[in-house]
Amino acid sequence: MLQAIGLTSTRHRGRPPAVNDLTFEAGSGCVTALLGPAGSGKTSALRLMLELEPGRGITYFRGRPLHRVAQPAREVGVLLGDVPGHPSRTARGQLRMLCAAAGVSASRADDLLDAVGLAGLGDQRIGTLSLGMDRRLALASALLADPHTLILDEPAEGLSAPEADWLHGMLRAHADRGGTVLYTTEDPKEAARTAGHVVTIDAGRLVADQEGRDFSRTRLRPRxxxxxxxxxxxxxxxxxxxxxxxxxVEVVTEASSNHLSVYGSSCAEIGDTAFRHGLPVHQLADEVGDTGPARAARAARPPRPVRSADPAHPADSVAAPGLPGDRLPGDARGGAAHVGAPCAASAAEKSGAAPEAAADGTKAAVRMPVNAARAPLPPPIRRRSARGPLRPVRYELRRLFGVRTTTLIVAVALVASTALSVLLARNGRTPLPNVLAAWPSLLPLPPAALGAGLLGALSFGDEFRYPALAAGRGAVPRRLGLLLAKLAVSAGVALLLALLVVLASAETLRLVYGGDLVRAPSNAVSLAVSWAGLTVGCAWAGLLAAGIFRVTAAGVAAVLAVPVLIVPLIQMMPKAPTARSMRGLPGRLRELAWLQWPHEADRWVAPAVRVVTHPVGAALTLSLSVLLCAYLFTSLRSRVRW
Structure with a gap:
């Protein structure tokens, strides 16, 4: 069950709120349509329910507000627009990535592909899907964690009649299993045909709250x-x-002065009347007319007696519904008087139990009083950041390797590195470490470091461009678990790329120039540590910068800024003669450490210290420190803001 109480959006620049004191209920086991014309506040109401926009009010999902639900994906499935997935990702890859985010088994993706009719299209790219297939994939994403409540914004918009019928059939099947379904629509005929409960709003206010039968009778009357x-x-x-x-009988003159809509009569009766009085008729047809929200709300009220105008019949006659003077549901102060009843009552109403207490201690009332001005203000709705994936490492691996971009970048880095290694070894004057790393003096960084930095920048850049974790929010959750997963996965990919480049360069040089050229140097450990630190540092610099500025280009710029800007600044600093040496630092660190590492580890500590003291290493360390502090600062500021 879904209970929305007092939803009111924030005013912008003095304009009236898009949603104003909206209260209604969507029962379990029922499909509820939120009906209203374009601009009536339907989407804003959904975003207020999901805590995507600031405002006032509260929405209970089976007695709990959304921010009190431990795993929202298992309680509420949301469809707002199209699938925000990478166009190069397959439909199966998108669902498997979302499975890791929701904490469900990856086999659930194949089950849902079969359920929504995409079993044979699991390997098709999202960018090539038609509108109907895209909407099926979006519905599968909403059903991924088997939620109790489905909230959908215009799910059948732009679909053909068979696709729309299939979609509404899926929604009815979910409701028949005891779930709650709420969707928005602008078409009253669609609402009458597919929903068992219709909530009509206009200008952000509640107009009518009716069962499907009552809605069809009052809103879609034959004419x-x-x-x-x-x-x-x-x-x-x-x-x-x-x-x-x-x-x-009600006669309404439409916009065209020669066009009438007659309710409560028939073509034969109108034709006979026109023939008896000699009036020409150019059109006479039976239709199912949309009376509009205001007239339908008045028509939903029982007919009131009026004095007959015919002196031959002094008795009271029954007035046609919708006459002027009938009061709309609610009053001018925004109170909502419900016209009908929802198709399924809440479990608390059936059992007579008291409603559960809200977050501010008030009772969760299903119906608001008509005089809402005297009632206390509903609690504020704060826009909350999206929650991170429940399985962050698995999610990041599927996100990274689910598109061809990763493979393409690695392949380009390998090809460019091997080609540069062959060219650098040709003159015989380039040192062997530079030859194996394919790092000519003309380039600020070797291709492997640039590739690792680009992959790190895409880790957050693609998240903000295709926000699978934060659909409709425009921001990626800044959770420590997600950050650590991205750092670990990007570091692993950078190390793998660095190893592949060295091995490919060595094998290519042996093949082209013979085996005497490539020999293990005496300081191989120090070189290996510095090479690994360079690639991992570039990956992390790109990742953190893209996470701060929310764009991939910022991550690439941060990687290039290390050799282009920071290293020259460090080299320009005045150098004084050193009076002391760091000899014996590993031993002193062992004395301070709580856990005593073996003496063999000193071989790795000393090279790491030398890498940090190198100009490039120092510049990279400084850049990473600044970026990490900036990332943490922006994360804390965003949490305080919302």
Whole structure:
């Protein structure tokens, strides 16, 4: 069950709020349609329920607000727009990545692909999917964690009739299993055909809250469409004869003065009336008309007695519904008086139990009083950041290797490195470490370091461009677990790329120039540590910068800034003669450490210290320190803001 109470959006620049004191309920086992024209506040209402926008009010999902639900994906499935996935990712890869984020088994992806009719299209790229297939994939993403409640914004918009019927059939099947379904639509005929409960809003306010049968009766009443050059005279005659016969007939003059809509009559009766009075008729047809939200709300009220205008019939006759003077549900102060009842009552109402207490201690009432101005203000809605993946390492691996970009970058780095190694070894003057790393003096960084930096920048850059973890929020969750997973995976990929480059360069040189050229140097350990530190540092610099500035280009710029800007600045610093040496540092560190590492580890500590003291190593260490502090600062500031 979903209970929305007092939803009110924040005013912007003095304009009225998009949603104003909206209260309604969507019961379990029922499909509820939130109906309203474009700009009526339907999407804003959904975003307020999901705590994606600031405002006031509270929404209970089976008695709990969303921020009190430990795993929201298992409680609420959301479909807001299209799938925000990388166009090069396959449909199966997208669902498997989201499985890791939701903490469910990867086999769930194949089950849902079969359920939504995409079993044979699991290997198709998202960018090549049609609108219907994209909407099926989006529905599979919403159903991934088997949620109780589904919230969908215009799910059938732009779909063909068969696709729309299939989609609504899936929603009805979910409701039949006891779930709650709420979707928005602008088409009253679609709401009457597919929903068992219809909530109508206009200008952000509640207009009517009805069962599907009552909605069809009051909003989609049968009518007779009439066109005549003497429409005004024909309307007066039809009204006079209806009063004389004491029948409930309503005649409405449409925008065109010669067009009438007659409710409560038939084509035969209107045609006979026009023939008897000699009035020409240009059109006469039965239609199912949309009476509009205001008139439907008035028509939902029981007919009231009025004095008959015919002196021959002094008794009271029944007035046609929708006459002027009927009051709309609610009053001018924004209170909502519900016209009908939802198709399924809450479990608390059925059992007579008291509603569960809200976060501020108030009771969760399903119906708000009409005089809402005297009631206390609903609690504020704070926009909350998205939650991180439940399995961050698995999620990051599937995100990184689910697209061809990673393989392409690694392949380009390997090819460029081997080609540069062959060219550098040709003159015989380049040192062997530079030859194996493919680092000519003309380049600020070797291709392997640039590739690792680009992969690190894409780790956060693609997250902000295709926010799978934060659909509709525009931000990626700054969780420590997600950051550590990205750092670990990017470091592993950078080390693998560095190793592949050295091995490929050595094998290519042996093949081209013979085996005497490549020999293990005496300081191989120090060179290995420095090479690994360079690639991992570049990957982390790109990752942190992209996470701070939310764009891949910022990560690449941060990687290039290390040799281009920071290293020259460090080299320009005045150098004084050193009076002391760091000899014996590993031994002193062993004395301070709580756990005593073996003496063999000194062989790795000393090279690491020398790498940090090198100009490039010092510049990279300084850059990483600044970027890490900036990332933590922006993370704390974003949490305080929301």
């Amino acid at each position: 007779v469409a009439v066109r005549s050059p003497h429409a005004a005279r024909l309307a007066a005659i039809v009204r006079r004869e209806a009063r004389a016969a004491r029948r409930s």
